[in-house]
Amino acid sequence: MPTSSHSAKGVILITGASSGLGAGMAREFAKRGYDLALCARRLDALEALKSELSGTRVELAALDVTDHAAVFQTFRQFREKFGRLDKVIVNAGIGEGAPIGKGGFAKNRATLEVNLIAALAQAEAAMEIFRDQNAGHLVFISSMSAIRGMRGAMTSYATSKAGLAHLAEGLRLEMLHKPINITTLMPGYIQSEMTQGQNTSKTPFIIDGAKGARLLADAVESGRNHVTVPRWPWSVLGAAMKMLPLSLLRRVT
Numbered sequence: 001m002p003t004s005s006h007s008a009k010g011v012i013l014i015t016g017a018s019s020g021l022g023a024g025m026a027r028e029f030a031k032r033g034y035d036l037a038l039c040a041r042r043l044d045a046l047e048a049l050k051s052e053l054s055g056t057r058v059e060l061a062a063l064d065v066t067d068h069a070a071v072f073q074t075f076r077q078f079r080e081k082f083g084r085l086d087k088v089i090v091n092a093g094i095g096e097g098a099p100i101g102k103g104g105f106a107k108n109r110a111t112l113e114v115n116l117i118a119a120l121a122q123a124e125a126a127m128e129i130f131r132d133q134n135a136g137h138l139v140f141i142s143s144m145s146a147i148r149g150m151r152g153a154m155t156s157y158a159t160s161k162a163g164l165a166h167l168a169e170g171l172r173l174e175m176l177h178k179p180i181n182i183t184t185l186m187p188g189y190i191q192s193e194m195t196q197g198q199n200t201s202k203t204p205f206i207i208d209g210a211k212g213a214r215l216l217a218d219a220v221e222s223g224r225n226h227v228t229v230p231r232w233p234w235s236v237l238g239a240a241m242k243m244l245p246l247s248l249l250r251r252v253t
Contacts, residue, residue, distance in 0.1 A: 016092030020192035024213025115160035
């Protein structure tokens with residue numbers, strides 16, 4: 001039987017919560033008094049994360065978001081356990097890719113399947129619940145790379161995140177003036193498990209994971225439609241990137 005017992009601040013479901021920005025946001029929202037529904041492929045990592053969190057209710061589920069039927073089942077089960085879902089953060093993603101035409105099709109296909117097609121499944125599952133509740137807040141973790149096409153190994157990643165941003169905007173148009181809110185978050189460079197093994201010493205404007213998670217949580221709580229994280233300098237750089245000719249864009253990406 002479902003239970004209606006949940007935090008006064010609400011219940012947040014986060015996908016890809018076992019590491020990186022997902023785990024960071026889980027820690028941050030736990031501090032802020034939210035109950036959490038956390039899912040990822042690695043249940044052992046989720047268990048380790050749960051052991052860090054105190055003072056809030058945390059439910060876990062192993063989930064590979066490319067198993068689309070499992071996405072619907074997991075989201076419904078979380079709702080049954082808590083009685084409702086207030087926010088769903090579509091966070092699960094991968095950053096692998098290869099230059100087009102250099103033998104990396106499998107990596108590029110996987111990037112699109114995880115970051116875009118699986119995100120669609122998560123959006124469908126979340127919106128099914130929110131429409132039934134007539135309330136909810138759906139959050140998509142896109143990227144500043146979505147603003148323009150990127151070259152080399154970033155091409156498929158930027159494509160997936162651009163598609164995600166358009167998916168969010170389409171939903172936002174449909175939900176305008178309705179009690180279901182849609183937020184698109186556009187992070188810049190944030191240290192995470194995805195950046196491990198990379199030399200980030202020359203990465204411009206990169207911030208540490210804890211600060212990134214705090215700013216992302218602030219952005220979610222703001223309920224704003226579209227937020228760059230951090231706002232400075234990415235809101236300015238994003239506007240500039242939209243206007244740069246390709247010759248200049250190549251130099252800065």
